[in-house]
Amino acid sequence: MSATRALHLAAEIGGGPPGFDAAPYVELARLAERGALDFVTLRDSFGRPGPDALAVLARVAPATERVGLVPVVTTTHTEPFHVSSAVATLDWVSRGRAGWWVEVSATAAEARLFGRRPAAPAGELWREAGEVAEVAARLWDSWEDGAEIRDVSTGRFIDRDKLHYVDFEGTDFSVRGPAIVPRPPQGHPVTLVDIGADGDGPRARTAARHADAVLIRARRPEEAAAVAARLRAHAAAHGRAAGTPLVLAAFTIDLGDGEHPLEHGLVGAPHTTTGAGGPHYRGGPVDLAELIAGWHTAGAVDGFHLTPAEPRRDLERLVNGTVALLQHRSLFRTFHPGGTLREHLGLARPANQYASAGGTS
Amino acid sequence: MHLAAHFPGVNSTTVWTDPRSRSQIDFASFEALARTAERGRFDFFFLAEGLRLREQKGLIHDLDVVGRPESLTLLNALAAVTDRLGLAATVNTTFNEPYELARRLATLDHLSGGRAGWNVVTSSDAFTGENFRRGGYLDRADRYTRAAEFVATARELWDSWTPPEPGRPDAPYGSPRPFAHSGPQFRIEGEFTVARPPQGHPVVIQAGDSDEGREFAAAAADVIFTRHGTLEAGRAFYADTKRRLATYGRKPADLKIMPGVTVVIGDTDSEAQERAAEIRGQQVSGQTALLAAEQIWGRDLSSYDPDGPLPAFDPDPDVRLAQGRVRHADPLAEAARWRALSEAKGLSLRGTVIETTTRQSFVGSPETVAEAFDTFVRTDAADGFILVPHLTPGGLDDVVDRVVPLLQERGVFRTEYAGTTLRSHLGLPHPVPKG
Numbered sequence: 001m002s003a004t005r006a007l008h009l010a011a012e013i014g015g016g017p018p019g020f021d022a023a024p025y026v027e028l029a030r031l032a033e034r035g036a037l038d039f040v041t042l043r044d045s046f047g048r049p050g051p052d053a054l055a056v057l058a059r060v061a062p063a064t065e066r067v068g069l070v071p072v073v074t075t076t077h078t079e080p081f082h083v084s085s086a087v088a089t090l091d092w093v094s095r096g097r098a099g100w101w102v103e104v105s106a107t108a109a110e111a112r113l114f115g116r117r118p119a120a121p122a123g124e125l126w127r128e129a130g131e132v133a134e135v136a137a138r139l140w141d142s143w144e145d146g147a148e149i150r151d152v153s154t155g156r157f158i159d160r161d162k163l164h165y166v167d168f169e170g171t172d173f174s175v176r177g178p179a180i181v182p183r184p185p186q187g188h189p190v191t192l193v194d195i196g197a198d199g200d201g202p203r204a205r206t207a208a209r210h211a212d213a214v215l216i217r218a219r220r221p222e223e224a225a226a227v228a229a230r231l232r233a234h235a236a237a238h239g240r241a242a243g244t245p246l247v248l249a250a251f252t253i254d255l256g257d258g259e260h261p262l263e264h265g266l267v268g269a270p271h272t273t274t275g276a277g278g279p280h281y282r283g284g285p286v287d288l289a290e291l292i293a294g295w296h297t298a299g300a301v302d303g304f305h306l307t308p309a310e311p312r313r314d315l316e317r318l319v320n321g322t323v324a325l326l327q328h329r330s331l332f333r334t335f336h337p338g339g340t341l342r343e344h345l346g347l348a349r350p351a352n353q354y355a356s357a358g359g360t361s
Numbered sequence: 362m363h364l365a366a367h368f369p370g371v372n373s374t375t376v377w378t379d380p381r382s383r384s385q386i387d388f389a390s391f392e393a394l395a396r397t398a399e400r401g402r403f404d405f406f407f408l409a410e411g412l413r414l415r416e417q418k419g420l421i422h423d424l425d426v427v428g429r430p431e432s433l434t435l436l437n438a439l440a441a442v443t444d445r446l447g448l449a450a451t452v453n454t455t456f457n458e459p460y461e462l463a464r465r466l467a468t469l470d471h472l473s474g475g476r477a478g479w480n481v482v483t484s485s486d487a488f489t490g491e492n493f494r495r496g497g498y499l500d501r502a503d504r505y506t507r508a509a510e511f512v513a514t515a516r517e518l519w520d521s522w523t524p525p526e527p528g529r530p531d532a533p534y535g536s537p538r539p540f541a542h543s544g545p546q547f548r549i550e551g552e553f554t555v556a557r558p559p560q561g562h563p564v565v566i567q568a569g570d571s572d573e574g575r576e577f578a579a580a581a582a583d584v585i586f587t588r589h590g591t592l593e594a595g596r597a598f599y600a601d602t603k604r605r606l607a608t609y610g611r612k613p614a615d616l617k618i619m620p621g622v623t624v625v626i627g628d629t630d631s632e633a634q635e636r637a638a639e640i641r642g643q644q645v646s647g648q649t650a651l652l653a654a655e656q657i658w659g660r661d662l663s664s665y666d667p668d669g670p671l672p673a674f675d676p677d678p679d680v681r682l683a684q685g686r687v688r689h690a691d692p693l694a695e696a697a698r699w700r701a702l703s704e705a706k707g708l709s710l711r712g713t714v715i716e717t718t719t720r721q722s723f724v725g726s727p728e729t730v731a732e733a734f735d736t737f738v739r740t741d742a743a744d745g746f747i748l749v750p751h752l753t754p755g756g757l758d759d760v761v762d763r764v765v766p767l768l769q770e771r772g773v774f775r776t777e778y779a780g781t782t783l784r785s786h787l788g789l790p791h792p793v794p795k796g
Contacts, residue, residue, distance in 0.1 A: 020471035020534055020556050022440070046460065049537060049554050052468040058437035059472045062388070079456060081412070081492045085431040092430050093388045093438035113460045115549040143428065148386075152378045155646040158428070160421045163414070176491035178421070180411040182386055182428045 006346060007296050007332050008213075008248060008303025010039045010070070011318065016311045018049040025056050026063045028315055035319035036333050038344040039068025041101055041192070041305065046077065047110045054086055061094035068341030070099030070192055075132040076125055077105055077114040081175055084136040091184035096340030099190035100136075102210070104129050126202035131170040133191060133210035138166040140188050141352045142178035164354040186342050187349045188212075194250065196278070197223075199230025208234030212347055213246040213302075217278035221300035224249050228301065246302040246345060249295060254282040254309035255317040280309075285321025292322065293331055362738045362774045363617055363745025363787060364765075365405045365449070366398035369753050371415075373653075373718065374623060375426045376643045376751045383753055385426050388438060394754035395439050398446055401761035402775050404786040405447025405478055405564075406439065407586075407747055408432040412456060413489045415685035417652055418661060422685075424649050433465050440473035447783030449478030449566055454511040455504055456484065456493045459547055463515035466563045467555040475559030475782030480566040480586060481577075483508045488684045505573045510546040512565060512581050517542055518553040519562050520794035560784045561792040570598070579605035583789050584617045586747055590722035595620060595742030617744040617787055622722035624748060626759040630725045637724045640751055641715045650711035653718060656683045657692045657699070667711040671696075671703050730760075731767035738773065 013028040025042070032040045044053035053071035061069060069090065073083055083100075091098035104125035105111070111119045147162035166177035193207035194215040207214045208231055216231075218224035228247040235244055281288060292304055308314030326332035336344055368391060369375045376382060384390050395406045411429055415422040432450035439448055448469065452462060470477035483504035484490075499507060521540040525533055534556030541550035567574060567582035570589070578585040585602060589595040603613045625640060627633030645653070647667035655662050658672055659680030665672065676692040689695045703713045723730045737743045750756025768774035775786075784791060 018534075018554075018556075020468075022472045026441075046464070046554065047551075049552075049556075051471060051555055052465050054434060055437045055465060055468040055472060058434045059441050061438050062392070062441040077458070078461065079493050079495075082431070082457070086434045089431040089434035092386060093435060095388070109551055113549055113551045114458050115547060116458070148428070150377060155378075155648050156423045157377055157425055158421075158423045160423045163421050163427075173494040174491070175493075176413070178414060180414065180428060181430055 005243075005299075005302055007292070007326070008038045008246065008345060009035075009292075009323065009332060010041060010068075010248060010303070010305045011037055011315055012043060012305070012307040013040045013311065013315070014043045014050065014053070015307055015309070018051070020051050022056070022059045024312075026060050028311060029057075029060045029064050029067055029069070031315055031319055033064050033067035035323040036327075036335055037067060037319075037323070038303070039070050039097075039099060039190075039341055041070045042072065043101075044072040045074065045103070045110070046105055046113055047107055054090055057098075058090055058093055061090070061097065066097070066336040066339065066344075068097045068099055068190065068344055069094055070101050070190065070341075072101040072103045074103045074105050075129040076120075077110065077116065078132075080132045080135045080170075080173060081139070083132060084139040084179060085181050087136065087189050088140055088179065088181040088184040091186055091189045092181070096185035096342070098184070098186070099192055099341055101192040101194070102129050102133055102206075103194070123202045126206045128170070128172060130206040130210055131168075131173075133206070135166060135168040135170065135175050137188055137210075138168055138353070139175070139177055139179040140183055141354050142166050143183045144352050144355050145183055145187075148182065183352070186340050187352065190341050190345065190347065195227070195231060197227060199227040200234075204231050205234060207231065207245060208240070209238045211245045213248060213345065215248050215250040215305050216301070217250055219279050221295045221298045224295065224300040225298075246347075248303045248305045249301045250278055250305040250307070252278065252280045252307045252309055253288060253314055253318065254280065255285055255288065255314045255321070256310060257282060258284050285317045286325060288318070289322045289325040289329075292326060293329065296331070362734065362768060363619060364401065364403045364774065365407050365447075365619060365745070365747040366394060366403050366757055367407045367409070367621060367747050367749040368394055369426075369750050369756055370409050370429050371411055371426050372409075373425055373644055373649065374749055374751050375753070376640060377426055377753075378643055379752055381752055381755055385429060385753055388435075390754040391430075391435060391439060392442050394750075394757065395443050395446055397754070397757050397761050399443050401757070401765045402778060403446060404745070405449045405476075405783055406436075406443075407449045407478075407480065408435065408451060410451040410453060410482065412453060412484070413492050413685050415683065416488075417655065417683045422652075424646065424652065433469060436477075437469055437472055440469070440476065445476070445778040445781060445786075447476045447478050447564065447786060448473055449480055449564065449783075451480040451482055451568070453482050453484050454508040455499055456489070456495055457511075459511050459514040459542075460518065460549055460553075462511075463518040463553070464555050466515070467519060467553075467558045470558035470560055470563045471555070475784070477558065477560065477563035478566055478584070478783055479563050480568055481508055481512060481582070482568055486685075505577055507546045509577060509581060510544050514542045514544070514547055514549070516562055516792075519558055521553045522557040524557065524794075557794070560782050561794070564783050564787065564789065575602050575605060578602065578616060579611070580609045582616060583784075583787065584619055587618060587620045589620050589742075590622050592737065592740070592742050595737060596740065599741050599743065614788065615790070617789075619745045619747050620722075620743050621747045621749050623751065624723045624730055624760055624764070625721045626725070626727055626730060626763060628726065630729050633724045633726060633729075637721050640721070644751070645711060645715045645718065647711055650714040652683075653714045654710060656686065657689055657695050659692065665710065668709045671700055671710050671713060727759075727763035727767055730764050731771065734764070734768060735771060735773050
């Protein structure tokens, strides 16, 4: 009955018409936090109306206490140094609750907004996204923990031996380092990649190496398990530990119609179809709890990322219905036992790749 | 009178050795200083920028504060814990692109309800460029060309949404119209993703005293951040800058002149003078003094005694030991000035550095400082001040608790915010979209 691994739940808080006031985002994030969800996400792109997602979640940070905050930040038209600084700062202002949903900008329309480079194929963009993720991780490590010493006796504010040049040479960019922002509270904010339905594609290859958690699209637990297995085989080839990255099944959820009898689509779920945005669940909160419990108990995934079709209505029904039921059945926690997003997800704080062995603490 | 608070960051003004000094990184420090500034009814809170850690002799500078959060992200978080305070970030035009930065600034303006400010700075520095895709650097002349076109392009983007129409509840923010910008620096087109900001355009601040900088400010800025801390220098700068506005069809009130200043307060003027001397001693250690001298002399002076005399030889004007700092324009002249000062006052090397680099702008009792502030503004030396405290985050407590009430009694500073936006605090017009 109880799953072998902790169940993780996350929700998207964008999704409605673009809103530029902070209040609705704050309200939805607080609602997710009340449901003890691991994190909320906010999608973004340079090509569709909406505010900068990382900025919105920075605005949300002081208005929440525990929930993780994971904005989409794209890598194609940005400066990797700025991306690294902004994500690290989100971690500082949220006291260790930041994540980064890595995305690319694939369209010619987005390229014309910058006028610096033409649109490129997915393989190239995701290879570059991997380079940006790598340089970000190096920059986050470029300050060792405890680099700030404030040693009045020697007059030194920092121990410069604990700061490191990253000297990254990518295909299209290079970064000297070190970071301007000291190492963030989580060491590395949590990195998330949406690999879709393909465990072998360009997204999956980048995710296998760099992601802490991935979103996958599947209609059945067996499909999900197969995608996860392919992904983890690639991850293992990069020397990553068994069980990494975490795998979350992503659905859109439409809880507006109440409970329905099982019909077709996602196994164990009524009214599930696969549209352009991936699997879509339509039905009631109770059946959704059944679906989540069934998939998770089968060991197909580590958790779920749910995008409400109607943000406020469906997030409320998710938290007050589905999540409450899962909590009642002891399948999901009722509070956040830790303070950081890594703690929610059961992920260790990464060792610093530059820290000298046997160095002082 | 307008007042702003600078978060004491990476500079030699900051005294981190004081036991009252707290973290320069933790959000709690920023929140505390911003709340103090808002309690004092300040116009805005101001953050500088760092894009590469400073170096000297090829080593990362380790003697004063190093490292800081990224400004726009931090200011969005501060928007959650303040209501009226303007929130201004320094952001470089050399290592950013207009579409992305205009989007981030417009987002801050929305999320803060119209409180965003942008301090436009440029860089010509290949040293900084090593952290960026752009790499390289721009010629000194090109960086202002790029900055001017950058600001103009950002404004085109901010103006590209139609205003909301009363009969269209489905489009509460208006709708995007296609934009196309084609200039020497940028050729971009498409639709901007963020609705027109509440202020129309976030407030544009310009820092820098060069002739190009003044001209750029006269043409395009709402606020100019200067370093003219004395009455005469301030009046000359004020007259020169305000005179330039007419060329661009602007009125004197359209550009606010705000020098960055430090304040030391005591119960009496003499107590304040004592505290000021103490702070100057804390700001310049022996090592700090040697590094400051190396920046001018261009040679390793680590074997020198900071409490001894200045180097007897002249600087080599072609050698550059320090990276990531504003460079002395004329090292030979600067060395001559130091030498004259040292001889006239009988100062050691360290004493000379203290005398030349860290003099506080306003020192005295609360009454003395309030009177001095008022004199500056009444006699056209400034429209207000950007206060640079030496302590984090409590460095403005004295000013807010003891000087602001005196300014309010004089009727020269607000007792309550009249409006909700930074433009309204500064008395700046709301920009009308072109076309």
